[in-house]
């Protein structure tokens with residue numbers, strides 16, 4: 001292992017632990033999700049071995065509707081850990097320090113949203129972050145720093161890179177597992193076919209991955225908005241460019257050149273949908289062959305059944321499958337056929353698999369599949385994307401230092 005883990009840390013100490021509890025917020029209500037469940041494993045282990053456990057995490061970005069306090073997170077996390085999680089509405093002021101100093105062995109305390117502290121953002125070098133008042137004030141109250149926030153480790157923020165320079169630093173259990181699985185495409189040699197399922201709405205991200213992965217992947221199976229951009233580049237009249245709908249057009253302009261050169265150079269490795277699904281006048285799912293589309297007049301919300309039939313055997317013939325992004329708007333059952341089709345094929349084969357992206361991995365439980373049938377279901381989005389290309393993550397790099 002490239003960094004120290006909890007196995008290297010003496011129990012019974014006061015530890016500062018960075019989690020990633022960043023969650024969807026609906027009408028002010030923080031939504032429970034697998035980030036809580038995963039991080040609970042690390043938190044529970046630390047509490048059970050008698051550490052004084054102080055947690056840091058962020059929620060949303062300043063100015064956003066989801067930029068809220070972590071008070072609700074403490075309750076949700078407590079439910080997963082099976083122990084009380086105290087909360088203090090302070091990041092590093094006197095209230096936070098008092099709460100930290102009054103902790104006892106086995107107790108857990110969550111500090112307020114790190115992004116409410118001005119010095120947490122913006123991204124700067126670890127040395128600069130280590131020198132902030134935030135880090136300099138908190139660090140002396142701890143014996144060790146543990147980073148479990150793999151899914152935020154691509155950000156060079158104070159709570160993710162600063163403390164590792166001031167305290168003995170360790171990877172938590174989530175960090176360990178995520179790092180190993182998500183880096184495997186860059187670090188492992190697979191003998192058989194390596195397939196990547198590419199979809200979702202964040203087209204720029206996934207197109208960069210495709211552009212950087214080179215010969216590591218044998219087949220890309222496309223869907224979602226990313227897939228539609230490729231279909232348009234291949235000369236089809238698809239695309240969400242109805243008046244006022246500039247989301248698709250922006251992504252098209254930003255990625256057009258890359259897509260065209262990818263199709264040009266590696267077209268035989270890139271499988272595009274042969275049919276697409278949409279909502280018809282009676283609100284039912286309808287499908288149309290891509291070859292029959294002659295007008296950009298509707299939104300396509302899933303790949304069609306013929307496409308799933310083409311993708312399925314490719315997945316079953318693969319030694320490794322990596323998934324980034326959903327093939328359709330799977331949250332609506334009518335448009336779940338593509339996403340569920342490929343995930344089911346993966347779950348029914350014994351290939352090595354990694355499913356990434358917070359949204360996409362939700363389809364697994366939503367449609368009654370068993371997480372145990374997948375190699376690894378990542379709770380990371382942006383960090384997973386970077387790991388796929390072998391790019392370093394700031395929060396991981398500082399853990400590798402002595």
Ligand SMILES: Nc1ncnc2c1ncn2[C@@H]1O[C@H](COP(=O)(O)OP(=O)(O)O)[C@@H](O)[C@H]1O
Pocket residue numbers: 199200201202203223224225300301302324325326327328329330331356357358359360361381
């Ligand atoms: N054709 C489509 N139209 C609208 N939304 C889509 C379409 N295809 C996929 N999606 C949406 O993409 C989301 C997942 O994409 P993305 O955010 O890029 O991935 P993740 O969060 O898994 O990293 C899903 O919530 C799904 O509803």
Ligand SMILES: O=C(OP(=O)(O)O)[C@H](O)COP(=O)(O)O
Pocket residue numbers: 020022060061151152155358379380381382383
């Ligand atoms: O949820 C996160 O990333 P993700 O949306 O890539 O999964 C992380 O918490 C990072 O959050 P940020 O993208 O606001 O820095």
